Amino acid sequence: MSHMRARPLAAMAKGASERRQHRATGSMARGWATGPMATGKRAAAAMALGAMGRRSMAAGGHGPMAAGGHGPMAASRHGHGHGHGPMGMMPGGPGAAVVRAMLVKKALSRSPMGRAEMAAFVKGALLAELARSGAFRGTTRVPPGAEATATALRDAGLLVLRTGVGGVLLAHGCQKLFGWFGGGGVAGTAAAFEQMGFTPGAPSAVAAGLGEAGGGTLILVGLATPVAGAAATGTMMAASAVHFPAFFAQQGGYEYTALLAVSTAALALTGPGGWSLDALLGYRLNKPWMSVVGLVASAVAATAVLQRRAQHLASAPPPGPPTMEGEPEG
DSSP states (O other): OOHHHHHHHHHHHHHHHHHHHHHHHHHHHHHHHHHHOOOOOHHHHHHHHHTSSOOOSSSSSSSSTTTTTSSSTTOOTSSSSOOOSSSOOOOOOOHHHHHHHHHHHHTTSSSSSOOOHHHHHHHHHHHHHHHTTTTOSSSSSOOOOOOHHEEEHHHHOOOOOHHHHHHHHHHHHHHHOOOOGOOOOOHHHHHHHHHTTOSSSHHHHHHHHHHHHHHHHHHHHTTSHHHHHHHHHHHHHHHHHHHTOSSSSGTTTSSHHHHHHHHHHHHHHHOOOSSSHHTTTTTTTTTTTHHHHHHHHHHHHHHHHHHHHHHHHHSOOOOOOOOSSSTTTT
16 A cells, blocks of 8 residues: 555656756756847757746756756856856856856756757857857957057057158148248259159159148048058159168168158058048048058059159169259158
8 A cells, every 4th residue: 555655656756856857947048048148049049948947937946957046057147157056156268168068968968858959958058158258259358448448549549640640741742832841842843853853843743742742631630541641652652762772861761751651551551540530421431442442553653653764764864963852752
């Protein structure tokens, strides 16, 4: 008689154990699906498992998989490891994520779900933990406000560079075009250009002045930066050829003009930064393809000008030293 009573009691105990496992599984699924670190794959797998639970249970339960509760896989529902189970204080990192996934699989092996559902759950859990620990990023988490500070510093640095380079180019262009700051104006610059082999002198002087003054102004305010930087780069490339092969400026070399060429080319590639007219206009005149096309076009134009100069110098007597201000050296 006692043997017959023991069977119903065992069946009732087994049923109660299965119900607890179902409830715990649903609790873990909901905790992982609604936490701030939930990903699409983990959320889909967790919601599928949550549907297997017989009724809702809040996170903080006591089942074998209770999120934020007291089971063997207890961990905070937000992924910070504040639970009371053996996984509650496990450190982050990809190694810990793998261990978590292995323990998840072991605990779920006692549940009545199918293998496909179990595999989907474990895979989603592993991917989510790896993403949370930063294994895919390869870096530590950025402190709050650090990214905004870095952006502001970058914009400030570009503004300083644009102000210096653009201001210098603008001043030298005004020397050639208007004779300001001790320059020779168009007439004086044209005569100097003729002596250096840039013919005809007047159009060459105007082109050089516009490349410096116009490009410098646009660089200064940060408008159409790829085009402005490319135009100034081409002008400085032609100017560098006048001082070649000496390098240092005190020896009459191309050090100064080459530095301006490199600086303007860098601005054409990087853009003006957030503190610019380009940024106010939504970067409509600052597209990546503009930088490439502009630099290539300026290099081709500068090469053509230098080839024409070389042909002129080869068929003419050697020119004397320039006597006017406003050479294309800037």
